[in-house]
Amino acid sequence: MLRASAHRNHVLLVDDNPDELRLLIELLRGANFRIALAFDGTQGYKRAAAISPDLILMDLRMPHTDGFAACRLLQHDPVTAHIPIIFLSASRSLEERLSGLQNGGVDFILKPFAPAEVLARIQIHLKRAAQRRDTAIPATRPRLTAEQVIVNAATHYLSQCLASPPTLPELARKVGTYEKKLSLAFRRQLGKTVFEHLRDARLDRAQQLLTDTRLSITDIAAETGFSTAANFATAFRKKVGQTPSEFRATLSDPAGADDAEPCTSDASQPG
Numbered sequence: 001m002l003r004a005s006a007h008r009n010h011v012l013l014v015d016d017n018p019d020e021l022r023l024l025i026e027l028l029r030g031a032n033f034r035i036a037l038a039f040d041g042t043q044g045y046k047r048a049a050a051i052s053p054d055l056i057l058m059d060l061r062m063p064h065t066d067g068f069a070a071c072r073l074l075q076h077d078p079v080t081a082h083i084p085i086i087f088l089s090a091s092r093s094l095e096e097r098l099s100g101l102q103n104g105g106v107d108f109i110l111k112p113f114a115p116a117e118v119l120a121r122i123q124i125h126l127k128r129a130a131q132r133r134d135t136a137i138p139a140t141r142p143r144l145t146a147e148q149v150i151v152n153a154a155t156h157y158l159s160q161c162l163a164s165p166p167t168l169p170e171l172a173r174k175v176g177t178y179e180k181k182l183s184l185a186f187r188r189q190l191g192k193t194v195f196e197h198l199r200d201a202r203l204d205r206a207q208q209l210l211t212d213t214r215l216s217i218t219d220i221a222a223e224t225g226f227s228t229a230a231n232f233a234t235a236f237r238k239k240v241g242q243t244p245s246e247f248r249a250t251l252s253d254p255a256g257a258d259d260a261e262p263c264t265s266d267a268s269q270p271g
Helices: 018-030 041-051 067-075 094-102 115-135 146-159 168-174 179-190 194-212 217-223 229-240 244-252
Strands: 010-014 034-038 055-059 085-089 107-110
Touching: 010 018, 010 041, 018 034, 018 115, 034 041, 041 055, 041 067, 055 067, 055 115, 067 085, 067 094, 067 146, 067 168, 085 094, 085 115, 094 107, 107 115, 146 168, 146 179, 146 194, 168 179, 179 194, 194 217, 194 229, 194 244, 217 229, 217 244, 229 244
Parallel strands: 010 034, 010 055, 055 085, 085 107
Antiparallel strands: none
């Protein structure tokens, strides 16, 4: 059986299934690992922030806060972002496995798992993490509050789905919290509501697309989540002081621009 190095690597197990936990505990203890336990994603994130384990082995499907939500929090906290996360799941869905990797996981082990495979994958990622530590320039990791981590994770998630964002309750679940707590965190950390942040993020992205691409105004409106080009033009002019066409024209002709879109919608409703 594979053995851990003289330094007893510390593995955090995050799983709500007692039978699976017993199997994993027996397996890892037999390989001389130190073990810590958590029983849902929120508890797993808090435990990782407190003990900074060498690796996290985490079930994907758990009540309250699932592995995806926990991973988002871990990835957006400087104290835990470096910790490799291996997901465990019975799902054969390629989409789910890819989502796990895109959210920050380094590997995916299918259930029922073979003990030798679990140990081999753990050792591979511990070795890679050690190599990264050996070559990295030492840096002080800033300490963020739990509220700051939640907001960072939520804003990053929204930036990936501006065209079709989740509802507020759905977004809260995506980052392992509740609607009221998320709303309060946005107000305290950003000075705006979640909706106001989403509107501003859409307009910032639209400004980038107007500057860097030749997409049509209609396509940019759709890509950033506005229901019509008119809604987009109204909201954009309210923030920037120009319509999208005027803004784009000034990039090549700073003296001025024409070709404005009709502005017929309430700017407070970005789509």
